[in-house]
Amino acid sequence: MVHYQARLDTTFAALSDITRRGVLERLGDSDASITDLAQRFRMTLTGMKKHVSVLEQAGLVTTEKVGRVRTCKLGPRRLEEEAAWIERHRQLWSARFDALDELVEHLKSKEKADAQRKRR
Amino acid sequence: MVHYQARLDTTFAALSDITRRGVLERLGDSDASITDLAQRFRMTLTGMKKHVSVLEQAGLVTTEKVGRVRTCKLGPRRLEEEAAWIERHRQLWSARFDALDELVEHLKSKEKADAQRKRR
DNA sequence: TTGATAGTGAACCATATGGTTCACTGTAGG
DNA sequence: CCTACAGTGAACCATATGGTTCACTATCAA
Structure with a gap:
């Protein structure tokens, strides 16, 4: 509760980018790898990784890396x-x-x- | 409807700042001048003016200047x-x-x- | 008329954002 | 072992953001 305002800051900031909103919608459909997402949104792996990190930081996405591939799914925050x-x-x-x-x-x-x- | 995504961009960005959320809450109580808001949030007039402009751009606030003072109130968007x-x-x-x-x-x-x- | 008040705009500053390239690591498959 | 593939991190770039100061205009009040 202490970080309520900071949390709103980061979440609203995360939602203020069209690509990130798109990623959330995509993950609402099914889990996806960084490569999947990068292709879908015509972006480098590095660029997409950054977006995913932002979403992860905001708690909207969680990821797990198994082998080479990092799988992204909707996170705990609703x-x-x-x-x-x-x-x-x-x-x-x-x-x-x-x-x-x-x-x-x-x-x-x-x-x-x-x-x-x-x-x- | 065409600008739906761009609009979400600007609104969520407007909401991602704690001062601007504070201004919205304040205006939910009553209308206020730039000076009122600047004092309340311990900021220069210029700084507050910028925030108000951002909120106005997002349609969340409307302002009207009569005489020297610009009065801010909640805007048309809900x-x-x-x-x-x-x-x-x-x-x-x-x-x-x-x-x-x-x-x-x-x-x-x-x-x-x-x-x-x-x-x- | 003169002084204080309210706001404005330009310039500036530090930091953040959204993206890239490039060099690198680790894994998978033949 | 060798090659290709998935991701990562550092460096870089242009632009945006959140704030300031300073000089200015316009208005109000005595």
């Missing part, structure tokens, strides 16, 4: 905290929006009252 | 697409997990059957 943060933001947003709505309603009815007063 | 992406990932993750579960169950029952066969 983006719970990220989903929670976003959900909370949506709540706050709605609350603000509702408050604005109320204000508009209030102004409308006030306007109407003013108009009626003027009419008399 | 992280719908980000929430959807994350939710989808969680689904895929669960599907993979369930598949693994089934495999384990399968192996377990096979093992049991083998044991019984051996016992005879």
Whole structure:
């Protein structure tokens, strides 16, 4: 819990790259080697290795090397905290929006009252 | 829809900074000027202005300058697409997990059957 | 008019990011 | 043993990021 904010930092940063999001989607389908991923995303082995490392650091992927090949699979983290943060933001947003709505309603009815007063 | 991926890029990047997440939370409470935010997060006006620009670029904040002061408020975007992406990932993750579960169950029952066969 | 206040933009700085090439290690297969 | 293959790490490069200072503009208030 202590590292909650740092964790959000690294996870959101990990998700901010289209290639890494693609890798996650690919691994949602089946496990894959670095070579598989590098080919799929038209990138050098070294480049893909870096992306995988970032995802691994964020806990979104785990890897295991047997023989020559390192197999990557979805990691232990399920983006719970990220989903929670976003959900909370949506709540706050709605609350603000509702408050604005109320204000508009209030102004409308006030306007109407003013108009009626003027009419008399 | 065309810019869906680019949008995810910029939004997740915007969310990957603790100061910017803080600003969003702060604005969920009430609107604020650049000066307010800069003080709250112990930063120069220029520095805070940059963060606000990033958030504005991502559609998470809107600003309006009247007189000297620029007022910032929560923007039109509610992280719908980000929430959807994350939710989808969680689904895929669960599907993979369930598949693994089934495999384990399968192996377990096979093992049991083998044991019984051996016992005879 | 004059001074303080709010923000802006350019320039600068250190560090991070996303990618490459190249040289290397370790393993697999004949 | 020999060759090919999978990955790794260091070095390098261009660009982006997160922050600052400084000089400037525009506005508010006395």
